[in-house]
Amino acid sequence: MVQTQNSVIIALDAMGGDNAPDAVMHAAELVLQKQTGVSFLIFGNQSKLEPYLQQLPNLREHSTIMHTDSTVSADEKVSSALRQGKNSSMQLAINAVKEGKAHSVVSGGNTGALMAMSKLGFRMLPGIDRPAILSRIPTIRGRSALLDCGANVDCTAEHLFQFAIMGDAYARAVMDVEKPLIGILNVGSEELKGSDVVKQAAEMIRSSSVPLNFYGFVEGTDILSGTVDVVITDGFTGNVALKTMEGTAKMLSHNLRSALERNWMSKLGALLLRNSLIKMSRTMDPRYHNGAMMIGLNGVAVKSHGSADKVAFAQAIGNAIALARNGVNQRIIAEMRAYHDFVHKNENTVETSAAPL
Amino acid sequence: MVQTQNSVIIALDAMGGDNAPDAVMHAAELVLQKQTGVSFLIFGNQSKLEPYLQQLPNLREHSTIMHTDSTVSADEKVSSALRQGKNSSMQLAINAVKEGKAHSVVSGGNTGALMAMSKLGFRMLPGIDRPAILSRIPTIRGRSALLDCGANVDCTAEHLFQFAIMGDAYARAVMDVEKPLIGILNVGSEELKGSDVVKQAAEMIRSSSVPLNFYGFVEGTDILSGTVDVVITDGFTGNVALKTMEGTAKMLSHNLRSALERNWMSKLGALLLRNSLIKMSRTMDPRYHNGAMMIGLNGVAVKSHGSADKVAFAQAIGNAIALARNGVNQRIIAEMRAYHDFVHKNENTVETSAAPL
Numbered sequence: 001m002v003q004t005q006n007s008v009i010i011a012l013d014a015m016g017g018d019n020a021p022d023a024v025m026h027a028a029e030l031v032l033q034k035q036t037g038v039s040f041l042i043f044g045n046q047s048k049l050e051p052y053l054q055q056l057p058n059l060r061e062h063s064t065i066m067h068t069d070s071t072v073s074a075d076e077k078v079s080s081a082l083r084q085g086k087n088s089s090m091q092l093a094i095n096a097v098k099e100g101k102a103h104s105v106v107s108g109g110n111t112g113a114l115m116a117m118s119k120l121g122f123r124m125l126p127g128i129d130r131p132a133i134l135s136r137i138p139t140i141r142g143r144s145a146l147l148d149c150g151a152n153v154d155c156t157a158e159h160l161f162q163f164a165i166m167g168d169a170y171a172r173a174v175m176d177v178e179k180p181l182i183g184i185l186n187v188g189s190e191e192l193k194g195s196d197v198v199k200q201a202a203e204m205i206r207s208s209s210v211p212l213n214f215y216g217f218v219e220g221t222d223i224l225s226g227t228v229d230v231v232i233t234d235g236f237t238g239n240v241a242l243k244t245m246e247g248t249a250k251m252l253s254h255n256l257r258s259a260l261e262r263n264w265m266s267k268l269g270a271l272l273l274r275n276s277l278i279k280m281s282r283t284m285d286p287r288y289h290n291g292a293m294m295i296g297l298n299g300v301a302v303k304s305h306g307s308a309d310k311v312a313f314a315q316a317i318g319n320a321i322a323l324a325r326n327g328v329n330q331r332i333i334a335e336m337r338a339y340h341d342f343v344h345k346n347e348n349t350v351e352t353s354a355a356p357l
Numbered sequence: 358m359v360q361t362q363n364s365v366i367i368a369l370d371a372m373g374g375d376n377a378p379d380a381v382m383h384a385a386e387l388v389l390q391k392q393t394g395v396s397f398l399i400f401g402n403q404s405k406l407e408p409y410l411q412q413l414p415n416l417r418e419h420s421t422i423m424h425t426d427s428t429v430s431a432d433e434k435v436s437s438a439l440r441q442g443k444n445s446s447m448q449l450a451i452n453a454v455k456e457g458k459a460h461s462v463v464s465g466g467n468t469g470a471l472m473a474m475s476k477l478g479f480r481m482l483p484g485i486d487r488p489a490i491l492s493r494i495p496t497i498r499g500r501s502a503l504l505d506c507g508a509n510v511d512c513t514a515e516h517l518f519q520f521a522i523m524g525d526a527y528a529r530a531v532m533d534v535e536k537p538l539i540g541i542l543n544v545g546s547e548e549l550k551g552s553d554v555v556k557q558a559a560e561m562i563r564s565s566s567v568p569l570n571f572y573g574f575v576e577g578t579d580i581l582s583g584t585v586d587v588v589i590t591d592g593f594t595g596n597v598a599l600k601t602m603e604g605t606a607k608m609l610s611h612n613l614r615s616a617l618e619r620n621w622m623s624k625l626g627a628l629l630l631r632n633s634l635i636k637m638s639r640t641m642d643p644r645y646h647n648g649a650m651m652i653g654l655n656g657v658a659v660k661s662h663g664s665a666d667k668v669a670f671a672q673a674i675g676n677a678i679a680l681a682r683n684g685v686n687q688r689i690i691a692e693m694r695a696y697h698d699f700v701h702k703n704e705n706t707v708e709t710s711a712a713p714l
Contacts, residue, residue: 112550140608150544153552187507187596193469195510195593220600224608236552237594239544241601243577248605251497251581252641256613259630259637269629273616276623280616284609 007037008324010317011093011102014044015071016109018307021045024108025052025059027313031321032058038321041066041102043089068092072113074306081113082120090114094121097299103324104300106291106316108308114301115151115294122299125329127336130155131296132163132235133303134170135242136289136319139226145170146223146231149292150239157200160184160232164205165339166295167230168212169331174322175229183218183228185237193217201232210339249284291316293323296332300324364394365681367674368450368459371401372428373466375664378402381465382409382416384670388678389415395678398423398459400446425449429470431663438470439477447471451478454656460681461657463648463673465665471658472508472651479656482686484693487512488653489520489592490660491527492599493646493676496583502527503580503588506649507596514557517541517589521562522696523652524587525569526688531679532586540575540585542594550574558589567696606641648673650680653689657681 012028014021021044028040039062042049046067053060070088072081085091090109096102098121107114111133119131132148147163147170148155155163164182171180184202186194194217205214215228223231223241233241260270270277282288286305290312294301300323304316369385371378378401385397396419399406403424410417427444442448447466453459455478464471468490476488489505504520504527505512512520521539528537541559543551551574562571572585580588580598590598617627627634639645643662647669651658657680661673 220597221604224604240577244598244601245605247578247581248602252609255637259633262633265629266633269626272622272626276616276619280612
């Protein structure tokens with residue numbers, strides 16, 4: 001049966017995020033209303049979670065509550081979360097994936113803690129040095145993937161190169177793009193501009209044995225125009241870019257709202273535009289783009305925005321299901337293997353030809 | 358007479374930018390229609406510029422054309438522009454300021470060339486190591502200053518500290534803010550997050566003798582929410598942030614336009630909203646925020662967006678006039694002097710107390 005083959009178990013950290021556990025429980029129910037072959041392991045305080053199962057019939061049927069009292073708080077330091085959070089809902093949900101009891105984990109909790117716990121729990125994929133946070137961005141043409149959105153504030157060219165391979169694998173596996181176009185974020189598209197790191201990374205991609213479809217450098221304007229399918233950058237710049245988009249969108253909707261409410265004529269106009277504006281806001285609403293993948297790990301962890309409501313959290317769960325089903329990690333492993341075979345071959349050549357000192 | 362005291366001469370590179378010289382000449386006329394006490398030295402091809410003076414009566418009266426055949430092209434390499442552009446309209450306009458014949462220069466040409474020529478021509482202000490590109494950003498609360506927007510891709514903590522002093526002086530002198538609130542762009546507002554460079558820069562500002570009103574770290578979302586008056590960052594991140602705003606705004610207006618044209622009802626709604634939307638777009642229209650200052654130089658150079666039309670270029674000229682009138686550079690010099698006196702005093706203390714080896 002196809003359904004059985006594709007059946008997916010998702011581990012949920014029910015206690016992470018501003019609206020937990022309410023948003024998490026209702027989100028899981030929303031997902032079950034639309035998808036078959038999905039079940040949940042829900043980690044959190046049983047006495048707080050049980051009442052939801054009374055109201056949510058699908059969830060009652062397709063989930064198991066795994067009780068724990070311990071949680072990681074949003075502002076807890078990573079070191080403290082690692083020491084004191086061994087029995088936290090976040091850690092136990094990660095363990096479930098590590099132990100093969102679930103296919104992927106979703107949490108709306110502390111980003112730093114989720115990254116550190118996932119890294120320790122899952123370890124890196126072979127050939128990958130650092131995990132990255134990959135976010136999907138709505139563009140004029142559709143969607144693109146931006147990484148790293150904040151896992152690594154300092155990156156070498158080698159890291160950026162590995163991000164390119166991971167982004168490529170992601171776009172092929174999850175975004176259904178056959179030959180994803182990849183760009184490196186820079187201050188200008190001319191080859192001479194930019195930092196040494198981005199120039200070296202571009203050179204590594206161009207001369208690599210991995211057949212990446214490399215566009216070259218892109219600028220901030222290109223992220224949302226959809227010039228490329230995958231935008232590569234360090235975690236500092238990527239995080240600033242992501243949050244600048246958020247801030248810009250917030251300011252523009254604030255201004256639009258004021259414009260719609262200016263006088264009776266604009267209010268009437270707004271009424272006529274209601275359906276059309278709702279459709280527009282759905283395209284841009286960050287809730288529908290929620291759920292960043294912690295990519296590069298030997299296990300699938302999805303981070304939901306801390307402020308996610310049930311609609312947004314359901315989107316993050318949807319991403320976790322898609323990631324579990326489409327084997328993005330297998331693709332990364334294959335691409336990295338091809339790359340390392342090539343590097344290894346070249347290193348051997350150098351060793352053989354080098355004269356002894 | 359006040360008008361005579363405040364009279365300002367602006368050197369215009371009439372040949373720089375996609376719409377030059379048309380946009381430049383009409384922009385200058387627009388400015389003259391609104392302001393008194395302004396005159397122009399216009400550098401460019403006389404046979405191309407003269408015809409404009411026939412149509413533009415104010416400009417004819419208040420400008421002098423300084424002929425040159427040579428121009429710097431938009432895609433010319435900086436090294437080539439410096440070598441071959443000695444008689445270019447851009448270089449001659451800069452020379453006019455250097456020689457005291459004009460108060461500030463405005464160009465819509467090649468950014469790299471303008472920065473390099475201004476740096477060589479004007480030299481740095483005492484105590485400042487690197488110039489920065491300062492852009493004004495519309496925010497929910499008003500306006501803020503963002504620097505560096507692209508002059509320096511790699512920055513040390515000392516550079517960021519100097520940007521903070523320059524941004525402070527700018528906000529006091531040009532934005533009329535008494536105690537400008539200053540933030541350093543980072544990936545999170547918690548003190549522990551971020552790169553070593555931003556952490557060190559924050560420490561330098563906190564422990565400095567210059568009384569800066571330091572907010573701490575800000576994130577990408579804060580740039581447009583107006584959390585602070587001045588946002589400090591390196592030229593790589595600043596450029597990406599600026600262009601990401603541009604891209605986001607472009608996508609949102611694209612989506613809004615589609616929403617307004619969806620069907621007859623939305624078209625009618627759009628008609629009713631017309632005035633209100635025009636007012637809104639004026640707040641956000643990048644044309645009204647055009648004109649970035651090359652700050653840190655011993656002379657005032659303003660860079661207009663290459664694609665500026667006459668309205669946008671007039672805004673850049675307006676900025677150049679304001680900068681000439683309000684003495685931002687004198688403030689920077691005073692603040693840097695106070696800082697260096699302090700550092701010097703402390704260095705002496707260390708020298709005295711240090712035991713000989």
